Amino acid sequence: VKVHFIFPKWPKLEGQNPFDLPPLGPIQAAACLPVGVEASFTNENVAPVDFDQPCDLVGLSVLLACQIPRTVELADAFRSRGKKVVLGGIQPTIAPEMAKGHADSVVVGEAEGLLAKLITDLEHGRLAPRYDRRDLPAPEEIPVPRRDLHDKARHYTYRGWELVDLIQTSRGCRFNCYPCSENRLKHGIHRILPHERVIEDIDRCSRRLYITDDSLEQDKEYTRRLIGSLKGKGKRIVSHSLPPDPEILTLAREAGWWYVYLAVLRPSENLRRRAKMYHEHGIKVQGTIMLGLDEHSEEDALGLVDFSKEIGLDLAEFTVLTPFPYCRAGDQMEAEGRILTRDWSKYNAGNVVFQPKQMSPERLQEIYHEAWSSYYRDEPQALHMSRLLMDAAGS
Numbered sequence: 001v002k003v004h005f006i007f008p009k010w011p012k013l014e015g016q017n018p019f020d021l022p023p024l025g026p027i028q029a030a031a032c033l034p035v036g037v038e039a040s041f042t043n044e045n046v047a048p049v050d051f052d053q054p055c056d057l058v059g060l061s062v063l064l065a066c067q068i069p070r071t072v073e074l075a076d077a078f079r080s081r082g083k084k085v086v087l088g089g090i091q092p093t094i095a096p097e098m099a100k101g102h103a104d105s106v107v108v109g110e111a112e113g114l115l116a117k118l119i120t121d122l123e124h125g126r127l128a129p130r131y132d133r134r135d136l137p138a139p140e141e142i143p144v145p146r147r148d149l150h151d152k153a154r155h156y157t158y159r160g161w162e163l164v165d166l167i168q169t170s171r172g173c174r175f176n177c178y179p180c181s182e183n184r185l186k187h188g189i190h191r192i193l194p195h196e197r198v199i200e201d202i203d204r205c206s207r208r209l210y211i212t213d214d215s216l217e218q219d220k221e222y223t224r225r226l227i228g229s230l231k232g233k234g235k236r237i238v239s240h241s242l243p244p245d246p247e248i249l250t251l252a253r254e255a256g257w258w259y260v261y262l263a264v265l266r267p268s269e270n271l272r273r274r275a276k277m278y279h280e281h282g283i284k285v286q287g288t289i290m291l292g293l294d295e296h297s298e299e300d301a302l303g304l305v306d307f308s309k310e311i312g313l314d315l316a317e318f319t320v321l322t323p324f325p326y327c328r329a330g331d332q333m334e335a336e337g338r339i340l341t342r343d344w345s346k347y348n349a350g351n352v353v354f355q356p357k358q359m360s361p362e363r364l365q366e367i368y369h370e371a372w373s374s375y376y377r378d379e380p381q382a383l384h385m386s387r388l389l390m391d392a393a394g395s
Ligand code: B12
Pocket: 005, 011, 012, 013, 016, 020, 021, 022, 023, 024, 025, 026, 028, 029, 058, 059, 060, 061, 062, 063, 064, 065, 086, 087, 088, 089, 090, 094, 107, 109, 110, 111, 112, 166, 168, 179, 180, 181, 182, 212, 213, 214, 288, 319, 324, 325, 326, 347, 348, 349
């Protein structure tokens, strides 16, 4: 049996980096296939899809809402050529009904523990419409991803630089931030992967890592241990925010931390202090700035651009609040009848898809465009990016 995984194409944000990262979901799902089942992979963001691909099953991996329309097109196209199609990933987990009429089957929840049965059923010509995993696999069930399925040299370099490998060392988040779906998706539980499994995976990755763990702030002890396991491995590491603790930041820098993502929803002393602290410890900061919260007037939203400059973000990515399903923002906008469209292609955090409280949707959209151009007016984004890359080269 051979399964061909595909990561459907999705629209980038206005000024986003011109490169694509090697996705983790599909190669993690591929690792869950029983022994003897062959796997191959196409990331449509970097390579064209071959509709005549010799395989017994096409597995579409759907991470982001803005991939849904393309997923449906791909599923229809493969099925019209007589191929069996299964959908998996976060979006089919949130809304399995998206598979109806387009795919033969859908995998709901994490893939670990589900694919052996699916393959047996496929072999016997009785694929079920749905394989469900509403409980969470134990950390010991989670195999090392099939990194061999990525052609890194061909698809994942930027100006000669090998891009980061996405890696996961734990799953889940016990916090429940307003615009985020993770708490509900992973039941608010933090599962830590076995140490040996994490090390084996780290050793298979390139020199640059993006630790995709939801939060490294929810369990400081774990974060300290993780930093310890990275020390001396010669890696440069990107992650979500680290705890603002001088001891942890010192250890992180020694272990090769390169930059952290920091969410900016409103100007605050706390954020100012954090950014300063990261910088003092030699760690760069990429901000994700979210415009259009109910508390934002036009002036507040524009003020966030100045604040981002003031705190010296090394890279800034502007987004508009997007009421994704499975998060408090989505629940609220739905309950208040403020969702303007369910055209998923627009759900990439770069389009206004809800009625803002203090301005028109059109004005928020303009502010979003102004934010990108104003932030990078004096120093183009490419320059910021080069500086960030130089930092990784220099140490
Ligand atoms: C890495 C990441 C990104 C990367 C993706 C890069 C890439 N090439 O993959 C980047 C930085 C580009 C990104 C961007 C965005 N992201 Co993002 N991202 C993530 C993150 C942190 C990790 C994803 C991941 O790799 N997980 C690890 C893998 C192993 O898990 P998985 O994909 O779920 O795979 C498992 C199963 O789903 C299943 N599976 C997966 N594929 C398949 C296929 C088949 C056939 C089968 C059977 C099973 C299967 O098996 C796997 C093992 O169990 C998630 C949060 C999270 N923890 O998942 C958010 C997350 C997916 N992002 C999210 C969002 C909102 C965005 C943005 C839209 C907005 C923003 N500003 O962040 C932007 C996109 C806008 C844009 N144009 O950039 C939300 C989506 C919410 C929702 N309800 O839709 C999430 C859930 C985080 C959150 N805050 O809620 N993101």
